[in-house]
Amino acid sequence: MTIEIEEYSKNRPVSVWGAGFDQGQPHAGVGEGPHVMREAGLLKRLTTLRSSVTDYGDITVLRGEDQRQCTRQKEVAKFSRTSHDMVKYMLDQGQIALTLGGDHSVSMGTVAGHLASDPDCVVIWVDAHTDINTISISNSGNMHGMPVSFNIKQLQEPFPHPELKWLTPRLLPSRLVYIGLRDVEDEEKKILERLNIAAFYMSDVDELGITKVVEEALNRVDPLGKRNIHLSFDIDALDPSDAPATGCPVREGLTLAEGLTVCKMVHSTGRLQAMDMVEVNPRLAKNQEEVERTASAANDLILAALGCSV
Numbered sequence: 001m002t003i004e005i006e007e008y009s010k011n012r013p014v015s016v017w018g019a020g021f022d023q024g025q026p027h028a029g030v031g032e033g034p035h036v037m038r039e040a041g042l043l044k045r046l047t048t049l050r051s052s053v054t055d056y057g058d059i060t061v062l063r064g065e066d067q068r069q070c071t072r073q074k075e076v077a078k079f080s081r082t083s084h085d086m087v088k089y090m091l092d093q094g095q096i097a098l099t100l101g102g103d104h105s106v107s108m109g110t111v112a113g114h115l116a117s118d119p120d121c122v123v124i125w126v127d128a129h130t131d132i133n134t135i136s137i138s139n140s141g142n143m144h145g146m147p148v149s150f151n152i153k154q155l156q157e158p159f160p161h162p163e164l165k166w167l168t169p170r171l172l173p174s175r176l177v178y179i180g181l182r183d184v185e186d187e188e189k190k191i192l193e194r195l196n197i198a199a200f201y202m203s204d205v206d207e208l209g210i211t212k213v214v215e216e217a218l219n220r221v222d223p224l225g226k227r228n229i230h231l232s233f234d235i236d237a238l239d240p241s242d243a244p245a246t247g248c249p250v251r252e253g254l255t256l257a258e259g260l261t262v263c264k265m266v267h268s269t270g271r272l273q274a275m276d277m278v279e280v281n282p283r284l285a286k287n288q289e290e291v292e293r294t295a296s297a298a299n300d301l302i303l304a305a306l307g308c309s310v
Helices: 030-039 042-049 069-092 106-117 186-194 202-208 210-221 256-268 288-305
Strands: 014-020 053-060 096-101 122-126 176-181 198-201 229-234 272-278
Touching: 014 030, 014 042, 014 069, 030 042, 030 053, 030 096, 030 272, 030 288, 042 053, 042 288, 053 069, 069 096, 069 106, 069 272, 096 106, 106 229, 106 272, 122 210, 122 256, 176 202, 176 210, 198 202, 198 210, 202 210, 210 256, 229 256, 229 288, 256 288, 272 288
Parallel strands: 014 053, 014 096, 096 272, 122 176, 122 229, 176 198, 229 272
Antiparallel strands: none
16 A cells, blocks of 8 residues: 655654553453454554654553453543543654544543643544543443543532542533444434534434535634644444444444545644544454454554555
């Protein structure tokens, strides 16, 4: 596969770390996502194309025997502080912060860390799901479905573990936009409507085309085109035919080509400062080919967001 990089972005420093955490949901294996993406050649490709790449390695939390929901929620709270600190440190060093997940609960901390470094940033959440559940309305209690809500002041609820007291919700609803939605719970839809959060479903993509959707999404959260961007990309935003090795696949998603368009257009703004790539789970693949297909898609999306033509 031929890869080129736009010259103006080549010298922007990138920092990479792996958030090997999987307790925001019940499936073991998603914590192996960073390793799988690395094995598929991400760092080799990235360092070949960019003049400055700093690899901070992976931080992995192994599952204990106690997998009660309350225990996993406590572990999410603890790891979120780690992801907050990592992303804030990288951004404060003037680097683009790339986080390899891990389940999407890690983005509770990455988004919080970005907002701590730059309170004016906007968040583009590319996902089949909104991940804006709260403790009280969640059907499952799995915190990979809640990272957005913990960052929005209007959605705060009592949390049973003190390990999350550090988090200050700074995300304004007007600075959040979703792309690729197709599996949203009724209570989450009510939140989107109440807070007037911009959301583009797959029906919008089918009607308008992905280019128009991204243009409108950017205009909604940043009409003046001045704010830095946090791109949080759940691999299940893609159709399972392009990314089968994930925990919550939903049919009729974005094609890989459409996902690449999203990433390229975000890159073209020149304002991408942080990216998460999450929910790659090799243990849920039927065979090695599905693992490789999913990891390759994730890596191509990352490279496109960082200015590489895939």
